[in-house]
């Protein structure tokens with residue numbers, strides 16, 4: 001919105017519904033305008049939201065490089081570069097098919113992981129109750145536990161697809177049970193996901209112990225190891241993930257360190273021989289049509305980034321996630337460029 005109350009958003013031609021989109025980059029330069037994700041409206045500028053982008057600046061769960069607390073702002077800044085209206089790879093209009101907003105940041109206590117997680121859970125729960133699906137921007141990976149708890153309360157146990165170089169199912173660090181390397185074991189103990197439907201994608205690198213993979217498998221996870229992509233490719237990875245998920249509700253958690261350090265240097269625990277950004281986007285796009293009830297992109301640590309490589313990767317992945325949500329929502333057809341002849345009008349949601 002502009003100060004005079006007019007709305008210079010984001011579309012050529014007539015609005016199809018009441019959705020308030022991002023600023024139109026052909027009218028307001030992408031380096032200008034609000035600092036929200038993709039220059040979207042804020043929650044208080046719309047009546048309701050289908051999708052909320054929520055920042056969680058928090059990094060007290062990190063085990064090596066700190067700094068992911070600055071991730072949400074870096075991802076928002078990098079998201080200015082996105083051309084938002086139409087994604088040909090998905091044939092989707094992510095910000096027209098649904099009302100997407102930037103819900104700001106959770107005020108997460110940097111001195112208390114339990115209090116931070118409670119704040120995250122409360123915030124995500126409130127958004128879910130209001131009818132919005134939440135795409136969380138971290139923050140270190142610990143924050144996913146708060147989001148998963150909220151999604152569990154709202155939707156029950158979900159299938160979990162976890163993109164990461166690391167298992168994140170270790171038991172403790174220095175006696176601490178909730179960290180960015182152990183939150184998934186806590187999530188398993190709490191029954192937050194369906195263990196027979198969950199997959200790690202992109203795992204690689206040396207481990208603390210020979211038994212780590214077996215201990216992880218006992219929690220129900222199956223793994224698409226990063227090295228397997230050499231043989232099975234994007235299509236094979238997508239097939240394996242989709243077969244595991246089935247028609248269950250799905251939570252997608254994407255640690256940006258699943259990318260190779262060349263594609264994402266600005267992260268807390270980089271790991272060599274990772275995915276290319278093309279592979280990651282290809283696999284994520286391959287999950288179109290699944291019933292996504294929550295998602296996050298985490299572990300951008302801007303102090304180690306160069307030329308916004310990592311934050312742009314995270315912003316683009318978040319944009320893809322929002323595109324997937326547009327495709328999994330009833331009413332999507334109304335936002336397609338060419339609705340099939342005779343299709344009934346769909347009310348704005």
Ligand SMILES: [Mn+2]
Nearest residue numbers: 141164168255
């Ligand atoms: Mn992780």
